[in-house]
Amino acid sequence: MISRTQALTACVAFWTTTILGGCVVNPVTGERQVSLISAQEDIQLGQQHYAANQQQQGGQYTIDPTLQNYVSQVGQKLARVSDRPQLPYEFVVLNNSVPNAWALPGGKIAINRGLLVLLDDEAELAAVLSHEIVHAAARHSATAMSQQQLLGAGLAIVGAATQNSGYSDLISTGTQLGGSAYIARYSRGNELESDQYGMKYMAAAGYDPQGAVRLQRKFVELSEGRQTGGLEALFASHPPSQSRVSANIKHSQSLPKGGITNQAAYQKAIAQLKRDADAYKNYDNAIAAANNKNFDSALTLVRKAQKQQPKEAAFYALEGDLLSQKKQYKNARKAYDRAIQKDPALFSYWLKRGITNIKLKHYSSAEGDLTRSLRYLDTAYAHYYLGQTYERQGNKQSAYKHYQEAAGAGGEIGTMAQNRIKAIANKG
Incomplete structure (x- = not known):
């Protein structure tokens, strides 16, 4: 001071x-x-x-x-x-x-x-x-x-x-x-x-x-x-x-x-927190394992956490992340489904399921999920992937709009959006 x-x-x-x-x-x-x-x-x-x-x-x-x-x-x-x-x-x-x-x-x-x-x-x-x-x-x-x-x-x-x-x-x-x-x-x-x-x-x-x-x-x-x-x-x-x-x-x-x-x-x-201490410890260890690229170990840990506290949405969202990393997109989407069912008010669950739906070429579902994520937190990622959704459906005008939103954020996602804007422009 x-x-x-x-x-x-x-x-x-x-x-x-x-x-x-x-x-x-x-x-x-x-x-x-x-x-x-x-x-x-x-x-x-x-x-x-x-x-x-x-x-x-x-x-x-x-x-x-x-x-x-x-x-x-x-x-x-x-x-x-x-x-x-x-x-x-x-x-x-x-x-x-x-x-x-x-x-x-x-x-x-x-x-x-x-x-x-x-x-x-x-x-x-x-x-x-x-x-x-x-x-x-x-x-x-x-x-x-x-x-x-x-x-x-x-x-x-x-x-x-x-x-x-x-x-x-x-x-x-x-x-x-x-x-x-x-x-x-x-x-x-x-x-x-x-x-x-x-x-x-x-x-x-x-x-x-x-x-x-x-x-x-x-x-x-x-x-x-x-x-x-x-x-x-x-x-x-x-x-x-x-x-x-x-x-x-x-x-x-x-x-x-x-x-x-x-x-x-x-x-x-705090009794419930103390009862769930081991579950959250397994979850945190799963994140650490994932950050070290030990995805199989991370999956084992987070599934153990799910059994210990089946009501925690974050445990299922992390499972979805890990399955997406392994390109098991159908199972990843099921994991995100469970996360959203347990806590529908967190933007990241909708965002990640939306991205997974793009991988599965379910563009209408992806559009709904990504739009829903924006209700909770406006992110460059949601705009970028909405741009992807619209571009792949042939809606260049809407794609361009969302890419512009993402480009304004700068960083890696901003550069990716700028590249898509240039690609759309080049295609006429």
């Missing part, structure tokens, strides 16, 4: 410009800071990108809906005692093994199931959620993006944690599937600020603020170990340190002693 002197200097330099925002008061600390994004634009950004970020990171965890409700209730309890209780807060659990949590501008917050299984009680969950609430309430993302613009970088995406979301490039769909992610890599000052005021919110909501101390100690221990358990994404955006532990201990001394931990309630809430 830039210093108050730096912020005031920037404000003086830019207050006469026509750029919206400028020098504003941090709603949490009361200090002056630079923001070129209005509070209303902040909320709009979060609302605009929340669903897309969820889609890119595995979608919502659906096996146990009561867990979603539980996390949301804890989050809303904390939000009500925050410095900006009027924000349209939302809290979701994502079906992602990476231990991580994030906040978009305007109070749109997510936590991965991979992080929930590392926590011991509700106070530690409250520490995670209150920390993210402060990021949203203090408008840390707006400050980070504004600093980017002041440095001449424009309103850039500051960083997104989308790895290990289950969509490998097994069938050439790649990992960059489109959409924008305004998830900041926060400064050290932002992190300390979120720790401090997050603990304040915890105490105000009746939680034991020592939960935040325990949480940071746990993260420091994990970061110092040889095996971080996939915590790189969390540590990249929320780096742990002994100094943060010490700061949290100091903050806790000024807060009320005691408070609830609700360990029994928390353990009950």
Whole structure:
């Protein structure tokens, strides 16, 4: 976080410009800071990108809906005692093994199931959620993006944690599937600020603020170990340190002693996740095996995961990916059918089944699947393969339109689309 002197200097330099925002008061600390994004634009950004970020990171965890409700209730309890209780807060659990949590501008917050299984009680969950609430309430993302613009970088995406979301490039769909992610890599000052005021919110909501101390100690221990358990994404955006532990201990001394931990309630809430731990471990190992081109081993692992938890759509989608890699397209389509039946609200399942239908020359079905995927997330891949679908049916006008959409994304898929545009043009 830039210093108050730096912020005031920037404000003086830019207050006469026509750029919206400028020098504003941090709603949490009361200090002056630079923001070129209005509070209303902040909320709009979060609302605009929340669903897309969820889609890119595995979608919502659906096996146990009561867990979603539980996390949301804890989050809303904390939000009500925050410095900006009027924000349209939302809290979701994502079906992602990476231990991580994030906040978009305007109070749109997510936590991965991979992080929930590392926590011991509700106070530690409250520490995670209150920390993210402060990021949203203090408008840390707006400050980070504004600093980017002041440095001449424009309103850039500051960083997104989308790895290990289950969509490998097994069938050439790649990992960059489109959409924008305004998830900041926060400064050290932002992190300390979120720790401090997050603990304040915890105490105000009746939680034991020592939960935040325990949480940071746990993260420091994990970061110092040889095996971080996939915590790189969390540590990249929320780096742990002994100094943060010490700061949290100091903050806790000024807060009320005691408070609830609700360990029994928390353990009950994550009981299904713990029962399914082996299934998700087999799934993650299957992804790792596939990335190493060990497709037969990956199939064995993911089918074992299916037997352990037959309700998980992601397990069947991965089977479809693996069968597609082996060019067993009919069986791959059956696997995607099962994934869609279990979770019809994730774009990647429709996208992959659409591509498989192209391989099977079922162009009408492919058109329907790819169009459906665009309802959930607009991707260059869906547009490119819709172009393929229309071109192979002789509809050059529609093919050209979708290739143009894909070409605008750049990268490998953009180049492929540009080549098809040139080919169509050459054919007249």
